[in-house]
Amino acid sequence: MPLVNTRSMLRQARDQRFCIGAFNIVDFLTIEAVVEAAEHRNAPAIIQTSSGTLKRFGVPKIVEMVRIVAENSKVPIALHLDHGTDLNILSEAIRSGFNSVMIDASSNPFEENIRLTRQVVEEAKQYDVSVEGEIGIVAGVEDEIVISQNAAIYTTPEEALLFEEKTGIDFLAAAIGTAHGFYKVEPRLNIQTLRDIHQKTTCPLVVHGGTGLDDETVKSLVEAGASKFNVSTRIKQVYIDAMNDYIQSHRQEYNILKVLAAAKKELVSMLEEYIVLLGGEGQGC
Ligand code: 13P
Numbered sequence: 001m002p003l004v005n006t007r008s009m010l011r012q013a014r015d016q017r018f019c020i021g022a023f024n025i026v027d028f029l030t031i032e033a034v035v036e037a038a039e040h041r042n043a044p045a046i047i048q049t050s051s052g053t054l055k056r057f058g059v060p061k062i063v064e065m066v067r068i069v070a071e072n073s074k075v076p077i078a079l080h081l082d083h084g085t086d087l088n089i090l091s092e093a094i095r096s097g098f099n100s101v102m103i104d105a106s107s108n109p110f111e112e113n114i115r116l117t118r119q120v121v122e123e124a125k126q127y128d129v130s131v132e133g134e135i136g137i138v139a140g141v142e143d144e145i146v147i148s149q150n151a152a153i154y155t156t157p158e159e160a161l162l163f164e165e166k167t168g169i170d171f172l173a174a175a176i177g178t179a180h181g182f183y184k185v186e187p188r189l190n191i192q193t194l195r196d197i198h199q200k201t202t203c204p205l206v207v208h209g210g211t212g213l214d215d216e217t218v219k220s221l222v223e224a225g226a227s228k229f230n231v232s233t234r235i236k237q238v239y240i241d242a243m244n245d246y247i248q249s250h251r252q253e254y255n256i257l258k259v260l261a262a263a264k265k266e267l268v269s270m271l272e273e274y275i276v277l278l279g280g281e282g283q284g285c
Contacts, residue, residue: 003070006078006100007130007170009044010204013227018279022046022206023271024082024232026053030239031069033264037271038075043280046228048080051089059089063097075284080132082230090120094129102132102173110135110159117167125168132228135163136175138208154190157200164201171204171228172197178209181233189217191224198225206230210274211237218277229278235267242266 013020023034025047038045047066054062063079070077081101084090093101101124105116117133124131136155155174164172174197177189187209198205204227210218211233218229246262275281 001071001073001076003067003097003099004044004076004078005128005130006046006080009046009076009078010130010171010227012283013044013280014204014225016283017222018283019222019226019229020044020046020280021271021274021278022048022080022082022228022230023274024048024050024053024230024235025066026236026239028065028069029260029264030235030267031066033267034271035069035073035075035077036264037268037275038077038284039073040268041272041275041281042075042284043275043282044076044078044284045275045280046078046080048082048230050082050232051084051086054081054089054093059092059096059098067097082232084120087116087120091123094120094124094127098129100124100130100132100170102134104134104173106134106137106173106175110163114163114166117163117169121168130170131167132171132173132206133163133167133169134173134175134208135159138173138175138178138180154193155197157193157196160197161200164203169203171206172201173206173208176207178207178213180209181211183212187213187217189221191217191220194221194226195224204228210234215277222279229274231274234270238266238270239263 025031034047066079078099081093083104084101085104090101103117103120105113121131137153176194206228207221207226208230210229210231242263246259
């Protein structure tokens with residue numbers, strides 16, 4: 001199946017009250033793992049790349065790698081740029097085959113965030129690419145952006161509505177107390193705020209900082225109206241630990257294909273757990 005429009009995928013998730021996993025890939029193996037997990041569970045999935053991964057491969061190679069794997073998949077897969085801050089990179093992704101991009105201008109004053117986001121929406125529209133915007137501040141580390149958990153700023157429903165109306169975004173990342181990376185202190189989530197934003201706005205809502213949230217919390221976020229759930233750090237952790245475990249227990253083997261196969265198996269199993277938890281199982285066609 002060719003890559004699909006992220007907007008329609010997330011609209012369906014919002015209407016039918018389930019949530020789609022958006023998984024940060026780092027290479028070809030992680031792309032394969034996301035598609036394999038989605039196929040096993042007959043679920044739609046979003047493959048997303050950080051700007052760091054994008055710089056490592058370049059936009060054309062990422063698009064090509066994802067197309068090679070997704071075009072043979074039986075389930076809908078979309079390609080998304082996570083936390084785009086560089087307008088040139090955003091523009092290149094929009095023109096080169098990404099299905100959606102996130103413009104993260106949330107560190108700017110509100111009016112400037114609106115202006116920059118609107119600018120990206122205008123360009124994206126011409127290519128039928130959808131756009132995620134962010135208001136409030138999600139704590140943690142994503143590429144070079146470092147925000148302490150204390151400095152995170154919660155989104156209000158009124159701001160969310162204004163932002164949606166003024167920018168024309170397709171989906172919204174709202175700050176509700178989640179953080180990127182491993183939680184340094186217990187997260188102080190405001191799930192009621194997510195519910196209120198969901199009621200006040202019409203666009204699908206995105207939860208960042210998926211790693212480290214327990215199952216009950218994830219289910220509550222989906223019930224409150226999350227339609228896209230981002231997971232990155234957990235993917236890197238499972239990938240590295242699985243390779244390390246295999247190498248430690250096969251010190252004399254020197255078979256890189258077996259190391260990678262062991263890592264992929266663990267990744268697929270972890271990604272399937274997220275898909276099931278998010279309610280995406282069976283929603284693939
Ligand atoms: P984690 O690294 O906490 O899983 O967050 C992922 C994320 O929100 C990417 O934007």
